[in-house]
Amino acid sequence: MRDKMIPAFAKAEGGLFSSVEKADVGSSYQEMEKQGITLMGWADPFMPDFSMPECVEKALIDAVKRAEAPHYTAPIGNPMLKELIARKLERQNGLKVDPQRNILITPGSDSGLYFSILPFIYPGDEVLIPSPSYPNNYLNVEIMGGKVIPVLLKEENGFQFVKKDFEDCITKRTKAVVLTHPNNPTATVFNRSSLEILREIVVEHDLVLICDQAFEDFCYGNEMITPAAMPDMFDRTVTVFSFSKGMGLSGLRVAYIVCSDIVMDTMFANGVSVLGATNTACQYAVAAALENPSFMKEFEAAFDERRHRAYEIINSIPNVSMGLPEAGFLSWVNVSRLGSSSELAAYLVKEAKVSVNDGINYGPGGEGHLRIVLGVYKDTARVVEALESIRRALVKWQE
């Protein structure tokens, strides 16, 4: 059957039948935990420990008892939730939108991201992706028949944009930019001057911007600008948001797309056949989180402490370095002077009993790096202990 598939789809392996099962789709990851391996490769706050905020737990239980719970919510989403999201967008993102016209609730932002890119890609269209980036961005574009053009982010520029790097990639076929902001895996918050460069490129070359802001919530004093709120950008931008990262509610599978009336009209029309509807009870649960977001302060304090501890511990390893993460709970570690990141990731499972992500999964610029997720486990001491194990193992590697 594979030979009947489009090549871009067929070449992606979930790994059920291969020797290395992909960590985030298979069961090998949970198997590793049974063997006492600390899991630092899954971007899910406090995973696998209990971390449901009380207000969300209560709202979810109440919602399950509603008559509507086992029924569809209209595919465009719960109107009450969309009202709350519109208020958040105005408060946090500087976006003033009509809740019933410019917001579409989606079952998680992975499907939202796919659905946001889908309308714009004709086979052969070129899509600029600042790289390294979230792996799904490359795969989505390729599956749709587009051509990924990576715009290399350089460590010496703090992974920020250089206009010439974008200009060098523009051709007559350039259609869109797909941006993860703040970036996964580098934990970079793109600053005002980077986003001004992006705005100029998008406007001058009449491009579409797909902007994934799943990690927008904890920026530790770095200015978090929403590109769609910049002049001339709202009509050209489709922004994807999620409840999975900042609020730690990935299991509820609720996210949302924000865009102009013109784009949203077609998204509403096509949404039911691509996305279906989002879980009815879970939409009430995330609404409670939006109404009572104070629990996020505890998340932020834990992640802030962890990024400083990681910065200290990792930078104390000879020939290994990382920048202070500017957002969220990811860290991006340069191990290029020690050898191949694939070999090192495998070595850390054996020697340090810690599983991290090999940088090659994040596209060009990812090689020679490891992504270590600092947001896992409720107990910060456990995370610090794992970082110390990594330190000892990488020192031993060099002896």
Ligand SMILES: Cc1ncc(COP(=O)(O)O)c(C=O)c1O
């Ligand atoms: C950058 C980024 N965007 C989107 C997602 C998808 O999150 P969800 O589908 O849970 O909203 C992830 C998940 O890891 C991510 O890292």
